Amino acid sequence: MTPSTTEKTTVLTATPEDRRVATLAAAAIGLTLAEAAIPLPIPGVKPGLANIVTLLVLYRHGWRMAAWVAGLRIVAGALALGQFLTPAFVLSLSGGVMSLVTLAWAMHLPRRWFGPVGLSVLAAFAHIGTQLMVVDLWLMPGGSLLALMPLFLTAALITGLANGLATAHLLQYGNSDKHGDSHEPKNLS
Amino acid sequence: MNHLRAGDYLILALGLALVAGLWLHRAGSLDGRVLIRLDGRLFAEASLRLDRVITVPGPLGESRVEIRDGKVRVAVDPSPRQLCVKQGWIPPGGAAVCLPNRVAVENAAAGYDSLNY
Numbered sequence: 001m002t003p004s005t006t007e008k009t010t011v012l013t014a015t016p017e018d019r020r021v022a023t024l025a026a027a028a029i030g031l032t033l034a035e036a037a038i039p040l041p042i043p044g045v046k047p048g049l050a051n052i053v054t055l056l057v058l059y060r061h062g063w064r065m066a067a068w069v070a071g072l073r074i075v076a077g078a079l080a081l082g083q084f085l086t087p088a089f090v091l092s093l094s095g096g097v098m099s100l101v102t103l104a105w106a107m108h109l110p111r112r113w114f115g116p117v118g119l120s121v122l123a124a125f126a127h128i129g130t131q132l133m134v135v136d137l138w139l140m141p142g143g144s145l146l147a148l149m150p151l152f153l154t155a156a157l158i159t160g161l162a163n164g165l166a167t168a169h170l171l172q173y174g175n176s177d178k179h180g181d182s183h184e185p186k187n188l189s
Numbered sequence: 190m191n192h193l194r195a196g197d198y199l200i201l202a203l204g205l206a207l208v209a210g211l212w213l214h215r216a217g218s219l220d221g222r223v224l225i226r227l228d229g230r231l232f233a234e235a236s237l238r239l240d241r242v243i244t245v246p247g248p249l250g251e252s253r254v255e256i257r258d259g260k261v262r263v264a265v266d267p268s269p270r271q272l273c274v275k276q277g278w279i280p281p282g283g284a285a286v287c288l289p290n291r292v293a294v295e296n297a298a299a300g301y302d303s304l305n306y
Contacts, residue, residue, distance in 0.1 A: 113196035121200050150211035157204045168192035 020061070021068045028053040028073035029080065036081055044131075045155045048163060050077070051099070051123065055116050055167040058103055060174075067100050087139055094134050095127035102126035116171060120164030124156040221281065223261045224295040225254055237261060237296070247290030254294050261296050263287060 014022075028050040035049050050073050058066040074096045078089040106119050132152060136145045193201075221237035225245060233243055237259045245252045250267035263273045268289040276285045284295040 109196065113194050114200070115192065115194045115197050117193050118197035118200040121197075121204055125204065150208060150214075153204075153211055154208045157201075157208055160204075161201065164197075165192055172192070 017065070021065060021072070024053055024057055024065075024069045025072035025076065028069055029076050032073060032077035033080055042151070042155075044152065047159050048124070048127070051120065052163050052166050052170070054099075054103075055120055055123075055163070056170055058107060058119075059116065059167070059171055063100075063104050063107060066103065070096050070100055090138075091131045091134055095131045098130035099123040099127045115164075116167040117161060117164030120167060121157060121160035124160030124163070125153070128152050128156040221259065222297040223254070223256060224297050226293040226295070228291045229293075232292075245290075245292050247287070247292050249290045252287055252290050252292045254292075261294060263292070263294055266290055266292065 031049040031053065035047055038046075040046055050070075053073070054066050054070045057069045074089075074092050075084070078084040078086075078092060083089045083092075102123050103119060106114070106122050109118070132145055132149065223233075223235045223237055224231060225233040225235070225243060227245055227247060232245055235241065235243060235256060237256060240257045242264065243254045243256070245254060247267070251265070252263060252267070253265040255262055255264040260278045262278045263276070263285050266274050266287045268274075268287045270289075273285040273287040273292070273294070279285050279294060279296040281296050284293060286293045
């Protein structure tokens, strides 16, 4: 605010890419908050709608940006929900990181045969698998989570399929709607 | 509406197979487990379906855990007040603890009652 108290001033300029990441992360955070308001019968099972955004970004802008959007969404979403640095946050973070790692590998699968639905299901399994592992090793060691695995993996399959289909639909819609320069969102400025 | 490609079907099929296998596996193992802990560590894990007597060597002597007809109890224990023996058959989800001999028997048939993180 008050300049010239220090000799050097660091100026942070937001590049267009920064703005794009922020916009997309905001969309993802919005979905996270919206779905947190949905009451769900089983703790730990939720649709993970924000992953639609992650997948879209992965296809449109590449892995690096998808990682930024997902990371920002995890941290900011946890801050907004009051879960930052709680076990829920650690679960979210570990699941998110492993999903991104899986996607980094899965995105190199031949595009002809593997689309967003396959990637989404793989990422969902990586997500829940990591979370179950963290719960088993750290949160509730000794408790046999085996009894809950079918439930969680079934949920992962369904949500992965649903989110993948949504992503595929959005990708198709976006591509047919505006050919060519779909990289620049028009409502930015 | 060709959202799904060949590989996607493959992944879905593998996922479905995994989930179905887990449900079947669970159906088989849902009969109930008995967890026996000695000094806080898992000493033995047994099925409620199989009648047997498990001998647990505690610091005071041998405790005997009896599994019969889908039920489990501590049959013999060297602890002075015999609390875990008098408790009788352990209900599903319950546990008997022979504290002096450091033995805990858990009937894990009910699985989880809650899951809080």
